[in-house]
Amino acid sequence: MRSRVGPRHARQPVPTVLRGIYLPRSTDAAASAMATYGIPLLVLATTDSAALTGLAFALEWVPRLGTFTFAGALVDRHGTTAVLRLASAGRALVVLAAAFILPTQAAGYGTTVTVMLLAASTGILTECSYLAAETAGGIAGREAGERAHRVQSVLLGIDQIATLGGPALAGLLLQRAHAAGMLIVIAAFSLLTSLLAPRQRHQRTPAGPQPALSGLHTGWTTLRALPALGWLVTGLAISNLTVGLLQAATPVIVVKQLGHSPADVGLIWSAAAIASLLAVALCRRAIERFGLWPIGAVSATIAASACMAVSFTDSYGTYLALIAVLMAGEGGLTVVLRTVRSRLIPAPVFGATLSLTILLLLLPFPLAGALVATVPPAQLGHVITLCAALQALGLFAAFARLCTAPALRTSSV
Numbered sequence: 001m002r003s004r005v006g007p008r009h010a011r012q013p014v015p016t017v018l019r020g021i022y023l024p025r026s027t028d029a030a031a032s033a034m035a036t037y038g039i040p041l042l043v044l045a046t047t048d049s050a051a052l053t054g055l056a057f058a059l060e061w062v063p064r065l066g067t068f069t070f071a072g073a074l075v076d077r078h079g080t081t082a083v084l085r086l087a088s089a090g091r092a093l094v095v096l097a098a099a100f101i102l103p104t105q106a107a108g109y110g111t112t113v114t115v116m117l118l119a120a121s122t123g124i125l126t127e128c129s130y131l132a133a134e135t136a137g138g139i140a141g142r143e144a145g146e147r148a149h150r151v152q153s154v155l156l157g158i159d160q161i162a163t164l165g166g167p168a169l170a171g172l173l174l175q176r177a178h179a180a181g182m183l184i185v186i187a188a189f190s191l192l193t194s195l196l197a198p199r200q201r202h203q204r205t206p207a208g209p210q211p212a213l214s215g216l217h218t219g220w221t222t223l224r225a226l227p228a229l230g231w232l233v234t235g236l237a238i239s240n241l242t243v244g245l246l247q248a249a250t251p252v253i254v255v256k257q258l259g260h261s262p263a264d265v266g267l268i269w270s271a272a273a274i275a276s277l278l279a280v281a282l283c284r285r286a287i288e289r290f291g292l293w294p295i296g297a298v299s300a301t302i303a304a305s306a307c308m309a310v311s312f313t314d315s316y317g318t319y320l321a322l323i324a325v326l327m328a329g330e331g332g333l334t335v336v337l338r339t340v341r342s343r344l345i346p347a348p349v350f351g352a353t354l355s356l357t358i359l360l361l362l363l364p365f366p367l368a369g370a371l372v373a374t375v376p377p378a379q380l381g382h383v384i385t386l387c388a389a390l391q392a393l394g395l396f397a398a399f400a401r402l403c404t405a406p407a408l409r410t411s412s413v
Contacts (some may be wrong), residue, residue, distance in 0.1 A: 024196040031189035033166025054372025057248040060123040061365040080136040087128035092190035099183035164273035171266025219356030235398025242387040244368030272327035279331035299332025300395040307388035
């Protein structure tokens with residue numbers, strides 16, 4: 001006869017990892033990818049303005065950077081479930097409101113204000129839901145113990161699949177079902193995330209408020225004490241200016257200059273996601289054989305060369321191929337960055353330093369949107385060339401300083 005262990009109230013159904021982590025992460029990642037890549041396309045479709053498209057891209061990222069300083073504190077204080085549910089429900093309400101408002105407005109001031117507010121508000125809510133889902137994934141990894149790497153591998157695969165399918169789906173819906181169709185699908189994924197968010201199974205002890213500046217100061221102090229990581233983050237931040245510029249300018253280049261549809265814009269980023277996923281898989285094995293430094297240098301060369309060539313292309317097929325090559329190089333650089341971070345950052349200050357590095361790497365994105373907003377479309381090629389040259393110099397300087405760093409010369413990962 002099997003004995004009972006624990007009181008009756010303790011024997012409650014425990015959600016599986018699939019139901020409690022993977023499903024809400026999948027729906028949130030799908031909504032986030034569609035919003036991130038689809039809303040700039042929506043702005044271009046409704047305003048027919050390259051400047052406003054760039055401004056919308058900036059408005060998506062500036063609030064995210066501001067949200068980054070307090071969203072983590074919200075998750076720590078109120079828990080992943082509450083933040084994920086509220087942020088996802090809020091995003092669903094915002095995009096549904098836009099879906100019903102936009103068809104009633106004629107092109108002009110009202111439409112412009114609506115899509116700009118949509119870009120800013122979805123940026124804030126997407127960052128909150130992402131941090132909540134990421135924290136829930138981290139908790140699941142710790143609870144999995146020795147199987148933590150399996151949980152993280154699945155979560156990384158979910159994010160990559162969302163990046164693969166989200167842009168293509170957003171572009172296709174915008175072309176076939178117009179703005180309302182795309183926004184309703186984003187709202188549906190957001191509502192599913194809110195409904196699927198599981199109840200937390202553990203009690204959280206409310207912590208006192210942690211000033212955002214205190215965490216940033218801790219991260220900055222640690223980063224200054226780790227010159228290898230500092231040089232790598234600096235080089236990648238410069239590189240991200242070019243990557244962000246291409247992300248912001250691609251709707252304008254593909255639709256306005258190359259004469260293709262919004263669905264073709266989404267196809268570009270889906271192809272880029274495939275290339276990045278393959279590069280990540282290849283680089284993990286290559287680093288084990290050749291070491292971090294050679295693979296990082298090769299990835300940097302590939303990314304910089306592709307960016308330099310993009311500004312000279314005049315066909316859609318070549319543009320798609322070069323963006324895919326660029327993102328393959330970026331995928332390799334991401335593996336190098338994550339490996340160096342995990343090796344060098346001390347555990348007691350890992351969270352603060354990680355937050356600062358992410359913040360530094362995201363800062364160029366709103367600047368890229370501002371460039372697209374202010375530069376005439378005919379001159380975007382020259383700006384891309386200039387940024388690609390800066391990218392090449394930045395990555396060369398970073399890896400020239402890192403070629404003797406033990407963290408990049410060690411062959412084992």
